[in-house]
Amino acid sequence: MIEVDPFSMSEPESLNRPSARIDTARILDAMRRTARIEREGLAALEDAFDERAVGVVSLLATLKGRLICAGVGKSGHVARKIAATLASTGTPAQYVHPAEASHGDLGMITSSDAVLALSKSGETRELGDLSAYCRRFGVPLIALTAGKDSTLAKASDHLLLIPDAPEAAAETRAPTTSTTLMMAYGDALAVALIEARGFTAADFATFHPGGTLGAAFLKAGDLMHDDMPLAEEGTLMADALIVMSAKGFGCVGITRGGKLTGIITDGDLRRHMSPDLTASPVETIMTANPKSVRPGDLAADALRLMTAGTHKILSVFVCDETGKPLGLLHIHDLLRAGLS
Structure with missing residues (x-):
């Protein structure tokens, strides 16, 4: 029987042919x-x-x-x-x-x-x-x-x-x-x-919590912040600004009877800047009927809602079917989760 030492074998000639010969x-x-x-x-x-x-x-x-x-x-x-x-x-x-x-x-x-x-x-x-x-x-x-x-x-x-x-x-x-x-x-x-x-897609998401696939199946409720910046209609802007600054989302949601009726963002503050701003009630400054999503909506759909059109928004409230705010989504949360 002939024994072959694999370490003494040379590479096949084809591996040493110059790349210039490639047709x-x-x-x-x-x-x-x-x-x-x-x-x-x-x-x-x-x-x-x-x-x-x-x-x-x-x-x-x-x-x-x-x-x-x-x-x-x-x-x-x-x-x-x-x-x-x-x-x-x-x-x-x-x-x-x-x-x-x-x-x-x-x-x-x-x-x-x-x-x-x-x-x-x-x-x-x-x-x-x-x-x-x-x-x-x-x-x-x-x-x-x-x-x-x-x-x-x-x-x-x-x-x-x-x-x-x-x-x-x-x-x-x-x-x-x-x-x-x-x-x-x-x-x-x-x-x-x-x-x-x-x-179902929901079942599939259970086995794919990470990566691009996992992000594609994340729901708004998975990423929302429960500790929301909220103020009731009738609240003065001086108090609303304290809430807005404390939460750090750059916005405050306005409610009436527990339901979301408006939102005040940094952009609203710039548009209504005046000496008597802090004495104004929030409903005179807010953007009424703001965009919102449901907790069961895909986070990817929430991102599309926030970035569609000419007026981009950085935050969106997550509400139930009655309009009660349950949480807040910030665009940075969506991007960190791998959505784009």
């Missing part, structure tokens, strides 16, 4: 050909969905445990992505590496779970122990493969077939089209489960 036309042709081949594969996948896929969606919709996603190499990366997508859309899921499973991580899998095993050929040896474990303990095994007569397909309880489409990198057969099809199949399962469960 722009050939590069663009390769990229467009890749897109075309994968698009054709996706078209074939659309026709491949059948009653077996519906059966898997029904299984996952009623699953008491988690879906364990497993695969090796590029299929493993896709399995991780599928698990992440399902977990964020209401289907508890996690990735388990088949090799680690053979060394103790099989203990993570219970009889309440199901396993989704990914392998284009269906002959990935590392999936063998996982397959045997599922058979021994009655864990449903779902195979996602192009090998309809493969070892994995025959061992599975549920078979999901992707088209055996050509890889875009024909010479090397590097996983390209096949991984795209597996990922698309995972997305199709996730979307089908979203619709089967009636999973």
Whole structure:
């Protein structure tokens, strides 16, 4: 047997070729050909969905445990992505590496779970122990493969077939089209489960509290300040200015009988500046019928309300259906939350 020292091996000659040899036309042709081949594969996948896929969606919709996603190499990366997508859309899921499973991580899998095993050929040896474990303990095994007569397909309880489409990198057969099809199949399962469960945007926001997605689902009530600057009609501006300065929002809401009737901002003060300003009642200075939002409105909609038109506003009150102010939103709160 010939032993090869990997540290003595030189890099492939292709990696050392100068970039000046790159042919722009050939590069663009390769990229467009890749897109075309994968698009054709996706078209074939659309026709491949059948009653077996519906059966898997029904299984996952009623699953008491988690879906364990497993695969090796590029299929493993896709399995991780599928698990992440399902977990964020209401289907508890996690990735388990088949090799680690053979060394103790099989203990993570219970009889309440199901396993989704990914392998284009269906002959990935590392999936063998996982397959045997599922058979021994009655864990449903779902195979996602192009090998309809493969070892994995025959061992599975549920078979999901992707088209055996050509890889875009024909010479090397590097996983390209096949991984795209597996990922698309995972997305199709996730979307089908979203619709089967009636999973809503509010549910989605629960699993995405951070980042741009989280910000997109924040409600006005999530960001509002409860300690509001308020003054009743009839209050003199001298007292209203004290409230306005103490709260630091650059405005004060005016109420009558507990309902919002107006607002006084720094702009209103500049427009009504006079020697007798502080002796004036607030209703003579305020802007009547100010814009407001409900606590259940999306914060993104509140931001659009504040920035629409020629007259931008920095604060908006959050009121209930009767007009009672519940809180105050400042534009800085929205921007800090990641909205733009």
